[in-house]
Amino acid sequence: MTDYLIVVDMQKDFVDGALGTSEAMAIVPAVKKRIEEAIDKGEKVIFTRDTHEDKYLQTQEGKNLPVPHCIKGSEGWEIIPELRDYADKNVIFDKPTFGSRKLGEYLSEQKDVGKITVIGLCTDICVISNALLIKAFLPETPISVEKACCAGVTPESHERALLTMQSCQIKVI
Numbered sequence: 001m002t003d004y005l006i007v008v009d010m011q012k013d014f015v016d017g018a019l020g021t022s023e024a025m026a027i028v029p030a031v032k033k034r035i036e037e038a039i040d041k042g043e044k045v046i047f048t049r050d051t052h053e054d055k056y057l058q059t060q061e062g063k064n065l066p067v068p069h070c071i072k073g074s075e076g077w078e079i080i081p082e083l084r085d086y087a088d089k090n091v092i093f094d095k096p097t098f099g100s101r102k103l104g105e106y107l108s109e110q111k112d113v114g115k116i117t118v119i120g121l122c123t124d125i126c127v128i129s130n131a132l133l134i135k136a137f138l139p140e141t142p143i144s145v146e147k148a149c150c151a152g153v154t155p156e157s158h159e160r161a162l163l164t165m166q167s168c169q170i171k172v173i
């Protein structure tokens with residue numbers, strides 16, 4: 001069985017760019033350490049990357065969050081420098097919205113999925129969306145979220161998202 005570590009949207013715009021927060025900056029060392037541990041343990045590491053086009057502000061998301069971010073090819077779209085080498089050596093799923101259907105499909109097609117751990121940004125938007133989507137694709141697979149390797153838009157929304165995931169049988173560690 002192969003365990004998977006899903007690293008969600010550790011991109012410049014979410015860490016210290018257009019939508020960055022001090023909480024997001026604070027988790028970078030823990031995320032890097034967790035990725036290194038995953039590699040040492042033989043876990044398969046997969047990254048997601050929020051990916052928008054130049055017409056972002058005309059999308060449903062852009063109308064509700066009118067802050068251009070993660071525009072494909074921009075500096076803010078890039079995985080942060082501290083993690084870029086890891087991302088370049090692993091699978092990256094670009095996703096135009098909060099959750100990645102392609103990630104769920106990919107994981108459901110693997111024959112040897114053990115457990116899945118999700119970390120990254122933002123707990124209350126893309127982390128929760130991907131964790132629940134994975135749960136829908138793989139309802140019998142143990143899924144966990146490492147709270148020290150996640151940050152939300154606010155500390156309060158981070159905690160609410162963790163509680164919601166727990167209520168959906170995603171283990172918060």
